Amino acid sequence: MNKVYSNADEAIADIANGMTLMLGGFGLCGLPENCIAALVKKGVKELTCISNNAGVDDFGIGLMLKQHQVKKMISSYVGENAEFERQLLSGELEVELIPQGTLATRCMAAGYGMPAIFTPAGIGTEVAEGKEVRNFNGKDYLMEMAFDADFAIVKAWKGDSMGNLVYRSTARNFNPVMAMAGKITIAEVEELVEPGQLDPDYVHTPGIYVHRIFQGVNYEKRIEQRTVRSKQ
Amino acid sequence: MNKVYSNADEAIADIANGMTLMLGGFGLCGLPENCIAALVKKGVKELTCISNNAGVDDFGIGLMLKQHQVKKMISSYVGENAEFERQLLSGELEVELIPQGTLATRCMAAGYGMPAIFTPAGIGTEVAEGKEVRNFNGKDYLMEMAFDADFAIVKAWKGDSMGNLVYRSTARNFNPVMAMAGKITIAEVEELVEPGQLDPDYVHTPGIYVHRIFQGVNYEKRIEQRTVRSKQ
Amino acid sequence: MLDKTGIAKRIAKEIKDGYYVNLGIGIPTLVANYIPQSMDVVLQSENGLLGMGPFPFEGEEDADVINAGKQTITMLPGSAIFDSAMSFGMIRARKVNLTILGAMEVSENGDIANWKIPGKMVKGMGGAMDLVASAENIIVAMQHVNKAGESKLLPQCTLPLTGVNCVKKIVTELAVLDVLPGGGFKLLERAPGVSVEEIKNATAGKLIIEGEIPEMEI
Amino acid sequence: MLDKTGIAKRIAKEIKDGYYVNLGIGIPTLVANYIPQSMDVVLQSENGLLGMGPFPFEGEEDADVINAGKQTITMLPGSAIFDSAMSFGMIRARKVNLTILGAMEVSENGDIANWKIPGKMVKGMGGAMDLVASAENIIVAMQHVNKAGESKLLPQCTLPLTGVNCVKKIVTELAVLDVLPGGGFKLLERAPGVSVEEIKNATAGKLIIEGEIPEMEI
Numbered sequence: 001m002n003k004v005y006s007n008a009d010e011a012i013a014d015i016a017n018g019m020t021l022m023l024g025g026f027g028l029c030g031l032p033e034n035c036i037a038a039l040v041k042k043g044v045k046e047l048t049c050i051s052n053n054a055g056v057d058d059f060g061i062g063l064m065l066k067q068h069q070v071k072k073m074i075s076s077y078v079g080e081n082a083e084f085e086r087q088l089l090s091g092e093l094e095v096e097l098i099p100q101g102t103l104a105t106r107c108m109a110a111g112y113g114m115p116a117i118f119t120p121a122g123i124g125t126e127v128a129e130g131k132e133v134r135n136f137n138g139k140d141y142l143m144e145m146a147f148d149a150d151f152a153i154v155k156a157w158k159g160d161s162m163g164n165l166v167y168r169s170t171a172r173n174f175n176p177v178m179a180m181a182g183k184i185t186i187a188e189v190e191e192l193v194e195p196g197q198l199d200p201d202y203v204h205t206p207g208i209y210v211h212r213i214f215q216g217v218n219y220e221k222r223i224e225q226r227t228v229r230s231k232q
Numbered sequence: 233m234n235k236v237y238s239n240a241d242e243a244i245a246d247i248a249n250g251m252t253l254m255l256g257g258f259g260l261c262g263l264p265e266n267c268i269a270a271l272v273k274k275g276v277k278e279l280t281c282i283s284n285n286a287g288v289d290d291f292g293i294g295l296m297l298k299q300h301q302v303k304k305m306i307s308s309y310v311g312e313n314a315e316f317e318r319q320l321l322s323g324e325l326e327v328e329l330i331p332q333g334t335l336a337t338r339c340m341a342a343g344y345g346m347p348a349i350f351t352p353a354g355i356g357t358e359v360a361e362g363k364e365v366r367n368f369n370g371k372d373y374l375m376e377m378a379f380d381a382d383f384a385i386v387k388a389w390k391g392d393s394m395g396n397l398v399y400r401s402t403a404r405n406f407n408p409v410m411a412m413a414g415k416i417t418i419a420e421v422e423e424l425v426e427p428g429q430l431d432p433d434y435v436h437t438p439g440i441y442v443h444r445i446f447q448g449v450n451y452e453k454r455i456e457q458r459t460v461r462s463k464q
Numbered sequence: 465m466l467d468k469t470g471i472a473k474r475i476a477k478e479i480k481d482g483y484y485v486n487l488g489i490g491i492p493t494l495v496a497n498y499i500p501q502s503m504d505v506v507l508q509s510e511n512g513l514l515g516m517g518p519f520p521f522e523g524e525e526d527a528d529v530i531n532a533g534k535q536t537i538t539m540l541p542g543s544a545i546f547d548s549a550m551s552f553g554m555i556r557a558r559k560v561n562l563t564i565l566g567a568m569e570v571s572e573n574g575d576i577a578n579w580k581i582p583g584k585m586v587k588g589m590g591g592a593m594d595l596v597a598s599a600e601n602i603i604v605a606m607q608h609v610n611k612a613g614e615s616k617l618l619p620q621c622t623l624p625l626t627g628v629n630c631v632k633k634i635v636t637e638l639a640v641l642d643v644l645p646g647g648g649f650k651l652l653e654r655a656p657g658v659s660v661e662e663i664k665n666a667t668a669g670k671l672i673i674e675g676e677i678p679e680m681e682i
Numbered sequence: 683m684l685d686k687t688g689i690a691k692r693i694a695k696e697i698k699d700g701y702y703v704n705l706g707i708g709i710p711t712l713v714a715n716y717i718p719q720s721m722d723v724v725l726q727s728e729n730g731l732l733g734m735g736p737f738p739f740e741g742e743e744d745a746d747v748i749n750a751g752k753q754t755i756t757m758l759p760g761s762a763i764f765d766s767a768m769s770f771g772m773i774r775a776r777k778v779n780l781t782i783l784g785a786m787e788v789s790e791n792g793d794i795a796n797w798k799i800p801g802k803m804v805k806g807m808g809g810a811m812d813l814v815a816s817a818e819n820i821i822v823a824m825q826h827v828n829k830a831g832e833s834k835l836l837p838q839c840t841l842p843l844t845g846v847n848c849v850k851k852i853v854t855e856l857a858v859l860d861v862l863p864g865g866g867f868k869l870l871e872r873a874p875g876v877s878v879e880e881i882k883n884a885t886a887g888k889l890i891i892e893g894e895i896p897e898m899e900i
Contacts, residue, residue, distance in 0.1 A: 028534070100594060105346075105553075116368060118347055125626060168528050202433075208777045225530070227519045228521060228536065231521050259752040261746060336767040346553075459737045
């Protein structure tokens with residue numbers, strides 16, 4: 001069981017044109033920066049990307065959009081990226097916008113082996129078009145299908161060589177549910193440790209879900225909206 | 233927001249005859265011992281109990297069975313309790329046996345606001361009788377409904393006064409999924425601490441799910457199958 | 465007439481001790497500043513946090529600690545972090561007591577539109593559809609009329625919907641209104657110095673006025 | 683003929699490096715003792731643990747650390763604890779590579795019965811129905827015949843089913859057999875000293891014998 005890779009290039013080497021990828025992160029927080037950089041470098045194309053956001057123009061998935069590597073985005077909110085909007089309006093980019101909770105739960109469904117889930121999100125809206133509606137106890141729910149992704153690419157704070165992961169603060173976000181959901185899951189971590197160094201009670205993603213892991217480098221961890229108060 | 237109760241008697245005071253309770257634990261591990269003792273003392277009857285097991289003759293839910301407080305058990309495995317078997321065969325006790333994963337996932341469904349889930353467990357068996365079968369990608373699944381429990385009663389290792397809970401080792405088991413699932417959730421803990429003393433990254437059950445919490449006393453933590461190896 | 469702060473202050477009065485509250489982006493975010501210190505209120509941020517605190521002091525920002533608006537924030541004692549699935553799980557299971565969010569339009573039967581202007585703005589719904597589909601108690605914070613001077617309280621929404629039959633209460637710069645279960649905006653309070661007539665003129669949907677309408681206290 | 687230890691040893695040979703394995707109660711539990719030290723194999727216990735280790739030394743038992751058989755155990759470095767929903771989530775999502783469990787009956791189309799004897803034994807299915815419904819790779823460890831001398835490898839199960847069309851391989855005291863996708867028990871290996879004739883006599887379901895049947899190596 002050797003899950004440890006030396007870097008992002010190695011870990012993503014077999015990601016091919018046309019594949020479906022899940023990418024963890026919320027905004028620019030908890031992004032798999034190293035893997036995104038490696039995907040840009042590799043120049044793999046025609047990707048379908050499932051990720052809550054589409055990055056900004058010069059960071060995150062925005063970097064892949066700029067290189068026209070993305071055929072389709074499945075996201076809940078994409079409002080921070082001008083290049084994205086341009087590609088969308090020009091028809092270069094296909095976009096499926098879905099509710100954030102639906103996005104998260106369709107990942108979880110995949111990780112939990114559940115083919116579909118029910119959610120009221122989107123009932124009565126264009127999100128419901130073409131989907132099965134079902135009433136339970138007087139309330140309507142949409143049946144939403146589990147995602148099917150070739151690779152899930154996540155970022156964790158710490159991980160061990162068996163693939164166990166621990167996230168830090170709100171950089172957790174979509175990472176654990178995507179980590180469970182990939183046919184192959186790649187995790188990049190700020191600190192790679194030996195088995196036994198993570199407390200089993202506080203592992204967020206058990207190693208069984210993680211196929212490849214590597215110690216990331218040069219994390220920028222960019223802040224999207226720096227908001228502060230002054231000391232009084 | 234005062235969630236802190238002084239003891240089990242207070243925390244369960246309004247549990248009434250005929251109610252449906254979820255009780256955490258796996259075998260005798262991670263059992264809400266204090267609440268069970270208080271329920272026995274209170275003598276509340278006609279209960280429906282959702283719990284993976286039914287305890288043993290003189291511990292756990294077995295104590296409630298002995299007092300004929302349970303009308304119906306919903307469990308996955310009840311093989312350790314002679315009194316249970318007697319009541320079942322004599323017709324005094326109604327029993328619904330369901331797969332363990334189905335039990336856990338029906339709890340989670342309730343906690344996640346999902347009215348139903350799909351699982352292949354039980355397809356082609358008597359568990360499937362009367363249930364909707366649905367085929368996804370060539371595989372059959374049963375539609376199983378979220379549980380609806382008046383109270384969930386769980387045991388954690390540590391908790392704070394805001395209801396945040398941390399479990400220890402395999403005493404976690406069903407406790408977190410049940411904690412999410414009760415209309416009212418009561419948590420007993422080995423150690424009750426102040427807000428800020430639990431690391432937010434390692435809270436297993438966020439306080440929003442927990443309505444009442446108290447510091448338990450005199451934990452017996454009985455071992456069901458003591459198995460050891462000798463030092464060589 | 466109220467400014468944004470006034471709207472936030474008035475909404476803060478709807479919050480009860482012990483509430484778990486989700487605040488949307490914009491005016492709703494301001495509400496946090498006016499929750500009485502004496503109350504135990506926990507703010508949920510749908511990116512995975514309960515116990516959101518104020519912005520950090522300068523120099524203390526942490527890129528890993530943000531809210532759903534991607535702003536740097538702090539966490540209060542007793543916070544808990546969780547993943548996105550659990551976050552929307554607790555929303556869907558109605559563990560969050562109150563949701564406050566902005567809107568472009570609200571209809572007299574409680575429909576809300578706030579995520580898309582066809583051909584113009586396509587940012588996405590984020591968590592709004594989940595929130596409005598599940599929350600028991602939804603208050604909309606918005607301007608009564610849009611920049612073109614058209615009412616945002618309509619018989620029917622004209623923009624793509626975010627959710628149906630879900631808004632319970634609206635607080636604008638002019639008024640506080642309930643959306644009645646049977647339909648219609650029931651006028652509850654006038655903003656200081658605003659007449660019932662002004663509110664009538666600014667409301668395109670069915671406005672229900674019964675008896676004397678008090679001026680709101682902030 | 684094999685004893686229980688022999689059956690466990692033979693099954694251990696089916697385990698590959700890097701496997702995540704769920705071991706049922708009884709003979710399957712013994713399999714853990716015969717996994718080569720050189721292999722990285724992680725044992726899953728469905729009560730919520732990956733990385734199950736051997737029984738604790740006397741005096742070191744911890745009531746909070748048990749396996750699905752409620753036995754006190756230890757955890758190896760790199761273990762992870764999770765709740766019951768996630769445990770069966772990873773089983774359902776086929777992250778567990780191999781499931782080894784006991785049976786009362788197996789049919790020639792791979793049905794298995796191991797949880798109930800009507801009117802006699804009603805202990806419940808525990809996690810068995812989840813495991814057999816989801817696992818890609820299921821090996822049954824059992825005696826070839828029951829205490830009454832009747833075959834447990836049948837054309838059809840007579841007891842209430844645990845799962846259908848799921849068993850891939852069976853290891854008994856007499857033989858190793860594959861359950862073919864089209865139905866039938868294909869004899870792969872004989873236990874030391876056991877003749878094909880003995881296996882034939884002990885197998886009520888359709889037995890497929892092709893060519894020379896080797897004696898198993900343990």
